[in-house]
Structure formats: C-alpha cells, structure tokens
Amino acid sequence: MGNETTLDTAQLLDKIRALGLVTVQTMEQQGDETASVAFVPDGQRVQNLTEITDTIRPRPRRRTGTAIVADVDSFIAHVNRFKDGHSALFGHLDIEAKPPIATLTSVLDYHEEGASEAALPRWGQHRTYLEMALHKDLRAWLKVDGERMNQRDFAEFMEDRIVDVILPPPQLLTKGDGEPKDQADGGDFGEKTQDERLAAMASLLGGSFATPSRLSQLSKGLKLTETAKVGSAVNLSSGEAQLVYETEHTDRAGEKLKVPNLFLIAVPVFVGGPRYRIAVRLRYRVFNGSVSWSTLLVQPEVSIEDAFKGACTRAKDETALPLIMGQPE
Numbered sequence: 001m002g003n004e005t006t007l008d009t010a011q012l013l014d015k016i017r018a019l020g021l022v023t024v025q026t027m028e029q030q031g032d033e034t035a036s037v038a039f040v041p042d043g044q045r046v047q048n049l050t051e052i053t054d055t056i057r058p059r060p061r062r063r064t065g066t067a068i069v070a071d072v073d074s075f076i077a078h079v080n081r082f083k084d085g086h087s088a089l090f091g092h093l094d095i096e097a098k099p100p101i102a103t104l105t106s107v108l109d110y111h112e113e114g115a116s117e118a119a120l121p122r123w124g125q126h127r128t129y130l131e132m133a134l135h136k137d138l139r140a141w142l143k144v145d146g147e148r149m150n151q152r153d154f155a156e157f158m159e160d161r162i163v164d165v166i167l168p169p170p171q172l173l174t175k176g177d178g179e180p181k182d183q184a185d186g187g188d189f190g191e192k193t194q195d196e197r198l199a200a201m202a203s204l205l206g207g208s209f210a211t212p213s214r215l216s217q218l219s220k221g222l223k224l225t226e227t228a229k230v231g232s233a234v235n236l237s238s239g240e241a242q243l244v245y246e247t248e249h250t251d252r253a254g255e256k257l258k259v260p261n262l263f264l265i266a267v268p269v270f271v272g273g274p275r276y277r278i279a280v281r282l283r284y285r286v287f288n289g290s291v292s293w294s295t296l297l298v299q300p301e302v303s304i305e306d307a308f309k310g311a312c313t314r315a316k317d318e319t320a321l322p323l324i325m326g327q328p329e
Contacts, residue, residue, distance in 0.1 A: 064125040068129050070272075087106060101131070107328050150292055166212070166264050166265065168198070209263055278297055
C-alpha cells in the first residue's frame with residue numbers, strides 16, 4: 001500500500017491517553033464488539049471515537065442514507081438494487097392536504113420479521129423515498145377549482161387548457177334541442193360502466209356534456225341579455241295568490257342560450273403516471289350584462305386515490321416486498 005498508514009481505534013486511544021488530555025472509557029456492546037467514548041475538556045463533551053475512525057476505514061460499517069428519487073420507475077430500480085429478505089415498503093396518502101401528499105418509502109434494512117428473540121432489530125437507516133408530485137396539468141385545474149372568472153380570464157384559461165378537454169362518449173352528446181340523449185338512469189352508480197356512471201351523473205344534474213369546440217366557442221365571448229318576467233296566479237276558490245319570477249338568457253342573436261354544464265378532461269394525476277378522465281362542472285352567472293364563469297372538478301380525489309393505489313400496487317409487485325399503508329417508524 002506504499003507509504004499509507006492506518007490508525008485503528010485502539011491506536012487512537014493510546015495516543016489520546018499519552019497526551020493526557022481526555023478520559024477514555026470503553027463500553028461493551030453485543031457480542032465481542034466494543035465502543036469507546038472520550039470525555040474531552042470542552043465541557044466534558046462526549047465524543048464517539050468510532051465516528052472518527054470510520055472516516056479512514058476502506059468502507060462504512062453499514063449502509064445509511066435516504067435516496068430521494070423522482071418517479072416510480074426509479075423507486076423500483078433503487079429498491080431492487082439494495083433490498084433483502086426483510087425490506088419493506090410504506091405508502092402514505094394525505095388526500096386532505098392542499099395539494100394532496102402521496103409518498104412511497106422503502107426501509108431497506110428493516111427489522112427482521114417476528115416477535116421472538118431470533119428476529120433481530122435493525123437500524124432502519126437505509127431508505128428510498130418518493131414524493132409523488134401532482135402533474136402540472138391537474139394542478140392547473142385545481143388552482144381555479146371553484147374560482148369565479150370573468151369572460152377574459154375564462155377565455156385565457158380555456159385557450160391554455162383546451163388540449164386537456166376531450167370528446168365525451170357518443171351516448172353523452174346532446175340532441176339538437178340541447179337535451180342529453182341515451183342517458184342511463186341516475187341514482188345508482190353501483191355496477192355501471194364508467195360511461196354509464198357519467199351518463200347517470202348528467203341525468204342527476206339535469207345537464208349535458210360539452211365538446212371541446214363548444215367550450216372554445218363559449219370562452220371566446222358572449223353577449224348575453226337577461227330578461228325578467230313576473231307573473232301571478234290566483235286560486236279563485238280560496239283567494240290564494242302565487243307570484244312567479246322567471247329569468248331568461250339569450251345570446252347575441254336573441255336565441256335562447258343553452259350552456260352545457262359538464263365537460264370531460266383527460267390529464268395525468270401524478271408526474272410520469274397515466275392520464276385519468278375527470279368530469280368538470282361548468283357554471284356561469286350574469287350580472288348587469290357581464291358574464292362570470294367557474295369550473296368545478298367532480299370528485300378529483302377518486303382519481304388521485306386510484307392513481308396512488310396503482311403506483312403502490314406496481315411497486316409491491318415489481319419489488320416482491322410487503323406493502324404497509326402508513327409511514328415507517
């Protein structure tokens with residue numbers, strides 16, 4: 001090894017004792033191993049000499065550290081590189097956080113399985129960590145979720161996001177009179193297909209799904225007229241009267257305005273993950289001739305939970321390790 005020299009813990013202790021600067025105590029550990037601590041003059045601070053001697057060892061005593069990876073593929077690759085028969089995976093989803101937090105963690109040197117003395121504890125200091133970031137496309141829709149937008153802001157937003165809007169299934173498109181056609185009965189979403197559930201939802205909401213072209217048309221500008229009609233009805237036998245107030249919105253040509261109240265988007269939930277089809281409610285309000293719009297995602301948490309479960313299942317299957325829902329100790 002040339003002129004290289006090595007210095008083990010015993011030699012270091014001898015030199016420290018010779019200087020007379022510290023008091024050294026040797027502590028017994030499990031088996032034949034020992035550890036030494038030194039009480040140094042600076043406030044009698046305790047110093048673990050192993051931490052010093054480890055820096056000149058040819059290799060560490062054990063693996064430590066947490067690798068922070070960017071996607072599920074990298075998570076699986078890192079786990080498969082270092083796992084053993086006692087490694088374990090942990091999945092955690094906080095759907096109530098803004099935005100939701102989804103993580104996967106592997107503890108590569110996890111405790112040995114079982115409660116007997118034969119099942120030895122381990123350090124749990126070698127890990128893989130993935131925070132599954134929401135995709136920027138979904139974050140864009142969540143950012144305006146439920147927010148009121150004027151016509152200009154709505155037009156700019158839809159111009160940027162129109163690529164996310166998809167054609168609804170044929171049975172969800174409307175007839176010429178604007179009424180949904182071929183819709184499933186609403187109320188029971190049990191064993192229906194996804195298209196049937198969308199049709200049932202439209203039926204419950206009393207609306208219809210818009211196409212991308214119709215949304216683009218709505219966002220480019222409308223001149224609306226609101227007409228109020230007041231009428232009364234009287235029951236001659238009892239003298240009871242009922243007051244009726246109706247409003248009607250018409251477009252630039254004076255035609256009755258038919259605005260669809262639903263549309264579909266397809267966006268990835270997590271970075272690197274598949275696209276999910278999500279229904280969006282569309283609302284508009286007219287005040288003094290000005291129009292305001294708002295979009296509201298329909299149960300986005302269902303898609304987030306499904307995407308997270310899919311990632312967890314894939315990690316479990318491709319690493320052949322147990323998956324525990326929660327966070328490691």
